[in-house]
Amino acid sequence: MKHNYGTAILSAFEYLLENYSDAVVIGQGLWSPWYVGNSMTNLDKKFGVERIIDTPVSESACTGAAVGAALAGMKPIVVHPRMDFMLYAMDAIVNQAAKWSHMTGGQASCGVTIRAIINRGGEQGAQHSQSLHAWFAHVPGLRVVMPSTVSDARDLLIASVLSPDPVMYIDDRWLYDLEDTLEPVSEIDLTKEGPKILRSGSDITIVASGYAARLALEAAAELDVLGIASEVIDLRILNPLNPELIIDSVGKTRHLAVIDGGWKTCGIAGEILASVAENTIPGALKKQPIRIMLPDAPAPTSIALEKNYYPSATNIVERISLIFGRS
Amino acid sequence: MKHNYGTAILSAFEYLLENYSDAVVIGQGLWSPWYVGNSMTNLDKKFGVERIIDTPVSESACTGAAVGAALAGMKPIVVHPRMDFMLYAMDAIVNQAAKWSHMTGGQASCGVTIRAIINRGGEQGAQHSQSLHAWFAHVPGLRVVMPSTVSDARDLLIASVLSPDPVMYIDDRWLYDLEDTLEPVSEIDLTKEGPKILRSGSDITIVASGYAARLALEAAAELDVLGIASEVIDLRILNPLNPELIIDSVGKTRHLAVIDGGWKTCGIAGEILASVAENTIPGALKKQPIRIMLPDAPAPTSIALEKNYYPSATNIVERISLIFGRS
């Protein structure tokens, strides 16, 4: 069936709500027709306002309540229309959700899903633009999921909600228009998922996640023209991170670029570079690996600055061409 | 004068409060004789409860209030006796303090200092043990300072408070007993500070910050006995990070180990490995670099598990010996 990334998320919600009576959704904007794009349209009408709960402007308590509902055996999904708002919910996520299994000796299980939406651009500025996936990847106990394809948007959301662990599911509004067909749902086990090769190539390994993976694919197509064959790896699961596939790929291509929509210092791109350095013999790479990410600045509003703030395919092509001495 | 790390911090507070009438301290425990070890003893008595403000249990508002006082031209220091509590204050730190200069076009300056204390061990467990310095290093706009020596404990605190930027000053209770002498204060410019060589050596570069730098020094002494000469670099300023010194050192030693008291994924150690990989030619290192940090788990309470949870000098010596094929 024809879908886009947004409707794929919607169909995951529908699947979960139809098949699991203990699935419940809580968050801001759920009774509005437009709050989270096309990704939750009419869920309230279809499944009732008891299970699709729109809330006061209280990120901290709403997230904590979802954590508590999970401890009580439900499958709650808490929706944050913008990742930046979650800075009010950090205790519930990091001190509580991520730690209850461990702190109770594995007896409590906190299967909450936290849907964090990256919602940037449009001159919204520094407090309405952040991609903090690296933060969550830093925290043991949290699973961090970042789908870049239409099928992953649906299937990883279902897997996240069915996981007995707390999962940070991060989607990006810049992907909602991406189209693809969807097979009928078949449930997958989140613990078995990891990075995936989106496209094979022998010259360079390009690693990315979420929207950056789309950029990587675009850039790869342009690089082909320049005679550079890229292997694009979509991280998909940022925590716990399994770098094996990347290490294998780099063993073949001997070149590495990481694209990411977050900041550099202590970001996910650095983590990939570090994992490769740790796990390959010196000289395994022929050229220095590169990171393509945000500049070290908050997101600007002015269109004049915003248009150069985010990584672009052109940008990626330029940087990678340089590695191979082309341009 | 004879000092320890704790009294060095105390003397920084005294210096600031004596010399800058706009310095003001706010936080939990400031009217208690023991809350933050020996690092703030009797400040309330000496400088008055108007300037040394003990607070309700409200991390979010207290941090935000310090941010606001900074915007109004004061030099506030907000004290968090334990970094874990700051998860309630993330908005004030990350959405506000870090971004106001940029968002106002450089017109507002937010010279707040956030003193975050790493306070772990003693079977306190997962919510009372965290070292989240990598998180803050990830955020442009924040300066992140982590002193490992007695003089840095004092001088970097003074520099932090005098900086017109928001500074996260991170000290570690495990360092408070460290002794040294202190020269009279001379104010330094935080923007000019960066990593420092604590000890020279030709065989391996060991990078660390805060308490981990002490461990690195201890390990280095033991490694000497095994005939391995270590160069120990103390990061000191984690953001903005200047890796030059490390890159130069690695150019000489051609071996790299990073020790850190935080978690691995997207941590500061990974950032160092990545920076080195980006900035040195392939094969510059003779052996794979290593990271020695926390296991991927929350802090346990039981002494049986806690005693192996944190990196130790022995641990470091073992891992580094292996690089050189010794043991």
Next chain:
Amino acid sequence: MDDFLLQELSDPDHFQEPISIENIDSDTLIRYLNGMLRIRYAERRLARGKKEGDIGGPVHLGVGQEAIAVGISGNLRKTDRIFGAHRSHSHVLSMGADLYRLFAEVLGKDDGLSRGMGGSMHLWDQANGFYGSVPIVSGTVPLAVGAALAAKLQNTEDVGVIYLGDGAVEEGVVHESLNLARVMGVPVLFVVENNLFASHMHISLRQPKYATARFAVANDMLYEIVDGNDVVKMHQTSKNLISYARTNSMPVFLEAVTYRWYGHVDWREDIDVGVNRSEEEVAAWRKRDPVARLVCAMLARGVYSEDDIESLELRIEKETEIAWQQAKESHYPPHSALLGRVYASKMYD
């Protein structure tokens, strides 16, 4: 009032009559009218600019709520410390901000109030007492407390002012801030512009009672609840509260009941978006227009004639248009601003 249900104050069929202007001199009334019209024309221009695609970022318009800031700002000094949020055009304009610079900001221009780095949701005009606004709901609330605490420590007798919405009151940090301000004796005025909505959600879906001033009671704070669409009442009530805060170094709380004519963001009415928002309700609230109610009162007393009003509006419209065109023509920040404005200690353009 003490049941905190708001009754008529939240019912748009009440308070549609001209406001009472007894004992208020004509100059003052003219100042009020000028202030409100300046804001209204500015926001209408923004609505048009957004609709026509000149503005890229979101604009949160407060048309219908102008009396609040105008009434309050008349009691403030340029050295006071005022903070706003996402819907703050009125807050900054009423303190005297330059219209050209506001427009330039919304358009992301270097001459903007925040030098083009903020847009409509991040305004800054400290010279006029406006310490800043940002779109994280409730984010500025503790900042205002801190800036007011600073005033106390600096012995300036200045006050802090924080404008927040009925939705913001649901954020925990607001409650921490109320208590903190009270316990520390901070001279700050909390202004809740209760427009009954937070984005699409009516207050009845978010809180058990309509009047947020119940939290002033819980925090043992002096408070008032007023018709936010009555500029005279706004002025008088806030005058007393602000002078109490200044004199006693204590926080005070003012709840102004009002309504926004436009949708939550941008220029549409967004009838369909709001849960419990209806065309009838919007129409009724448009009759509780703070501008029209003042105008009618002024006409009735003969302060102004219909012609006076018309020429006043014409003049303001023209000034607005000039400022807008000037803003459109001004230049963007240099590329160096992106990295050059991150740290105050390493500022470059």
Next chain:
Amino acid sequence: MDDFLLQELSDPDHFQEPISIENIDSDTLIRYLNGMLRIRYAERRLARGKKEGDIGGPVHLGVGQEAIAVGISGNLRKTDRIFGAHRSHSHVLSMGADLYRLFAEVLGKDDGLSRGMGGSMHLWDQANGFYGSVPIVSGTVPLAVGAALAAKLQNTEDVGVIYLGDGAVEEGVVHESLNLARVMGVPVLFVVENNLFASHMHISLRQPKYATARFAVANDMLYEIVDGNDVVKMHQTSKNLISYARTNSMPVFLEAVTYRWYGHVDWREDIDVGVNRSEEEVAAWRKRDPVARLVCAMLARGVYSEDDIESLELRIEKETEIAWQQAKESHYPPHSALLGRVYASKMYD
């Protein structure tokens, strides 16, 4: 009560007399006494264990506050959802937790309530209704709301219970939680154990009024304020509130005024540490002892003789000691537990 000043309730020179046990049958009284003594002996054993160095981690003792949990737990089911915080020995024991397993937990042993992964500050005994406690002040408050919301969605008629302190009330998330519970109609009992202190700080330094129940009023919630050192009152008041919550699926609020005899953490009295804490005050509060006041009433009515009490105490002391020794001898978690318990989906030991 409505001025929320607490008056005599917070003045230790009042309420020192035996509690009223009229109309309470003897079995019930004996159950109360047993329950309180079991907690008191357990905590005293912990105090000694800490003092003697057997316990590594911090222990927050609630000696003097036993009547609260004992009174409340009598009205709870094993399927209710109870959450605590850093000072929760009484909460878990009153629900029937095994003493050996509590001690084993505090000692970090594998047989502990949290399998040795939590110590005194992280207790878990879901089989007995205790969903967990953690030391982040207020961290469990929204969790309890969520677990109670789950009960509502699961149609179980179970309630949530959250024990929090007067200090926790200063955290913003508590206010968000009160509103959320009220707006969503969540059957949860908020129990504030108001012992007048948060660590070293007396409530007068932290809040404008002593009674935190003013926030129940602000959130339009049924509430009671009671002498937390009167087990009969605690039981009866909580009975009504809990049954209201169960029947109406609504939140309720119970403020129990009390005092802790020990310092904030560990076994000392910490007179010097507390701002406004004095030897006289501690001594006076020791006279408002919830155990002694019940014992005196029971002696007066002849439910028990002095000898009965003595032999009861001896028995409990002995049981306590046996559990303690057993816990000391039990084994630690395996090393594999460190990584093996992080994810529920990949559990191994």
